[in-house]
Amino acid sequence: MIDAAPPPAPSQPAARSAANRADPVLDRLKGLHPKVIDLSLDRVRRLLAALDHPERKLPPVVHVAGTNGKGSTVAFLRAMLEAAGYRVHVYTSPHLVRFHERIRLAGRLIDDDHLAALLEECEVANAGHPITFFEVTTVAAFLAFSRVPADVVLLETGLGGRLDATNMVDRPAVTAITRISYDHRQFLGESLLEIASEKAGIFKPGVPVVLAPQPEADALRALTLRATAIAAPIQPWSVTPQAGGFRFESATRRLDLPMPGLAGAHQITNAGVAIACLDHLPLTVDNDAVRRGLTAVEWPARLQRLTRGPLADRLPPGWELWLDGGHNDSAGEALARQAVDWSQERSGGGGDGRALPLLLIYGMLSSKDPYEFLGPIAPFTHALRAVAIPGEEASFTAEESSETGRICGIRDSAAADTVDAALADLVAHRPGPARVLICGSLYLAGSVLADNG
Template sequence: MALSDPVLQRLTALHPKVIDLSLDRIHRLLAALGDPHEGLPPVVHVAGTNGKGSTVAFLRAMLEAAGLRVHVYTSPHLVRFHERIRLAGTLITDDHLTALLEECEAANRGAPITFFEVTTAAGFLAFSRTPADVVLLETGLGGRLDATNVIERPAVTAITRVSHDHRQFLGDSLAAIAGEKAGILKPGVPAVFAPQPDAEVARVLAERAAAVGAPVSFWRAEPSPGGFCFESAARRLDLPPPGLAGAHQILNAGLALACLEHLPVRVDDAAAARGVAGASWPARLQRLTRGPLVDRLPPGWELWLDGGHNDSAGEVLAVQAAVWAAQDGRPLDLVFGMLGSKEPAEFLRPLAPHVRRLRAVAIPGEDASLPAEAAAAAARAAGIADAEPAVDTAAALASITQADRGRALICGSLYLAGTVLAEND
């Protein structure tokens, strides 16, 4: 058990709701801590549904390739909580994290506050005490009432692709969800948006930017024979393929490049290219190449891991599945698990035409997990005929890999991905 675990467990009991979107509690706690969020280096504030973490990963890689010190706040974590806070290029140590959480706990004086709010305050406290050149700040959920939205004047705001997720908190329509994400836009602060496949989302973002007086920067990123081309009003770059797998990562890298143009730091073309090519972000179309799960695979098999869990993620994986099929013709099998609050059919439907078999698992340690039997039934309803439950990931892989050769993809949840990475360490 990590030193920080007991205080993290105590903090979860301070508010009866796991998620309760509001800024009042975080403002109160930050005031008690001396408002550390007001003395940060230039902030890039990133909201959206899909691609936030990847965009932040590209930004960090490019800034660090230029020799700059970067603070990063992301969520959720995969294996250990300290993954969420990176101080000037290094993950926060467990004893440092524990001290910060205890300081926030004392300042809060037992008042109601959510887990995410108090841990966000701890991140701001850490960032305010360690010198850095840039802060990369990812929203947790939504934007307008997200605990990270206390930064009154970031250097730039970015919104990735908006799609259906967290409907119980953000609304049923894409327009409503986009409106919540657009709540991070600030008067006079440059905004950059990822291309939005839905015209209504694009309209909402543009109207919100105009209403608050946030100037929008336009850019484009397109595949090229050697990688991809990025173009904006300021520059044109020919870049190598992104270090993260999947054609969709070109747009996430492009969004990151567009953000750089509004920071008071310099990232030259060579550093941008090194960063794009060298970026890494676990559980986002990550190929697993070592560890116990990989060791159990027969010859001729590949193992991949992805934490995507909504309709857009399913579409992205379907595109990649078609690319894989064209490359080598290996059949694709899934190990699938998902939280009960998500929509399995929406995720699986785009993938179904590309999948030979699916084995469904419950996410270990998650009471909110969809049971394996229900996940398998959802897969059959989505069009995957050979879909059956399995007791765990290892059993699912053993069932799948009885065939001669293939490609296994573990998918459906970041929480499942986290348990897989821990199990395969």
């Protein structure tokens, strides 16, 4: 993911009052390098050495890379491990509303004073040398994890893998790769073979590898070649959907499980990756903890239904509001599969026994391919209202995104000034209940979550 994250919406008093001790330090750190992304390990290696190598003093590490599903996989792992009673450190990116979301210490989000002190320590040790924001904040996370007792660290890569700042742990307990698709081509390569090769850079000799099923043969070939070359054993496992849930099978477990607590059929695979990782940790997670974690898991902006807050409260009875931060071809395909499931519902939200029509509120960064994302879900969409992402100069304009909707075949596609205005317009022009999905960007999702409290 790109290092920068969406700022809180300026119209929100609660968001403005979030200024604190860590924020000025974070702002200073953004100025240490002229680029947001500059893939290299030299700067991270130098700073870690100056801080006496905190990355060598961590509990067992699960290192997760991939294009889609990294955050969800980490969320499943955390939920299952915590259900088994373990203390879990977590590092993810980007954040949705506040930077503090990226670092979880022994089950709790890092507090502001602790974060500020760590960042200042890293700033002093860095001594003004060029270093990207993601690199220096990753070092701060390593520093925190090395000092606070825990049983395990869940480490999500930012972008890629081989040259990602998280890739400084020499001997993780297990590495995992979720589904790979096209994203960040300007940094990782134009082909899936190149992208997968970069992701496979997190593999370590002799360390078990858990792979999600890869729909594209090139991606699987690159991952397999790298694992074989360094003798990193690939662990066999499978998931099979069945009525009311799914079956997980590996060398050590055979479980019939309920549907995951995260919506979407693709979450079965992400849950499977997480369960397969558990057996390669020096910890015991019994099947009951797996089941409890599977259903208790939470991960915002991943097909999240919003039932409270100012935006949700504006909807008439029978309407639904959903939020998803996916932004590439695989995310579009996953939403399309969910749209198929929704279209087969006979929930009778409007009292006539028919499924709710799907309406989109859509915005996307200009660094993404809008047609790859919007194309799969467009055939299921009754109307689209496009917005620019608040506070993001690199956003497509609302007019550009509405034109994308029309090119993809959504005839009722128009621009709106804000998400609130888009929602009001959709409600005003629909004769009955509908399902509204806000989608296209994690940055848009972060803005929505800030606005919706």
